[in-house]
Amino acid sequence: MPDDLDEPDRSPFSFRRLLLVGTGALGVCSLPGWVGWLRENHAYVETKVALTRQATEFVSPAALTAIGGRPLVHDVWPAEPRVTALHVELCEWADAVAVFPATFHFVSRFALGLADTPVMLALQCSTAPIGLAPALPPGGFRSHAMRSHLAALRERPNVVVADPAPGRSVTTGDVGRNAAAPLPTLLELVEKRHAELAAGREAGEPA
Known part of the structure; x- marks a missing residue:
């Protein structure tokens, strides 16, 4: 990773527990490097990594x-009985959530309010800030469905979206708004x- 990314004393994070979710886009293969970067440069942020089933392919x-x-x-319902519910544990634990990268499918499920896996249910119930970095196929960012989903998500008070960055499709070789933002x-x-959410709570605004 580049040495000049986010020096800890220059851009500190106020959250202390980060749930970092990787989904099944090819860019998830960079996640180990970013996890190492977080541990090295922001050791005070306790990071818990979750992977969707498809992400483990990459x-x-x-x-x-x-x-x-x-x-x-692992973002699957546990096969063995548990004393506590995984989705509740994740929801209560995280001060902040980053979905990197977020596939078209993950963004769509989240926007539609689906709750079919532990991570998805935790995110639907969480009031913590949730950031998504979509990684999309060619044409995905321009599609009506994606634009509708992103518009709906931006209406949620605790959700932020980092628009895709220019990237080259490994299939077509063309450059477009496909890659997840760093x-x-x-x-x-x-x-x-x-x-912003912390300031709103101090001011007595509803969550």
Whole structure:
């Protein structure tokens, strides 16, 4: 990773517990590097990584566990009985959430209010700031469905979206608004919304 990204004393984060969700876009393969960057430059932020089932096709859970220094969360309903509910644990634990990268499918499910996995249910119930960095196929950012979903999500008081950055499709070779914005860009948006929500609570505004 570049050395000049987000020096800790220059851009500190006020949140202390970050749920970092990786979904099944090819860009999730960069997640171990970003987890290492967080641990090295923002050690005071406790980061818990969750992967969707499709994300494990592109990135190694073992690598993320080793680099992150804590067990990985798999976004599937546990097969074994549990004393506590995983979605409630995640919802109550996270001060902030970053979905990086967020696939077309994940964005759509979140915007529609679906709650079919532990992470999705936790996010639907959370009042913490939630940031999404969509990574989309060619034409995805321009599609009516995606624009409608992003408009709906931006109406939520605790959700922020980092628009896709220029990227080259590995299938077509064409450059378009396809790639997820860098994680520091997304976290800056999450931090800003975290501060706004905190200020609103102090002022007595409804959550």
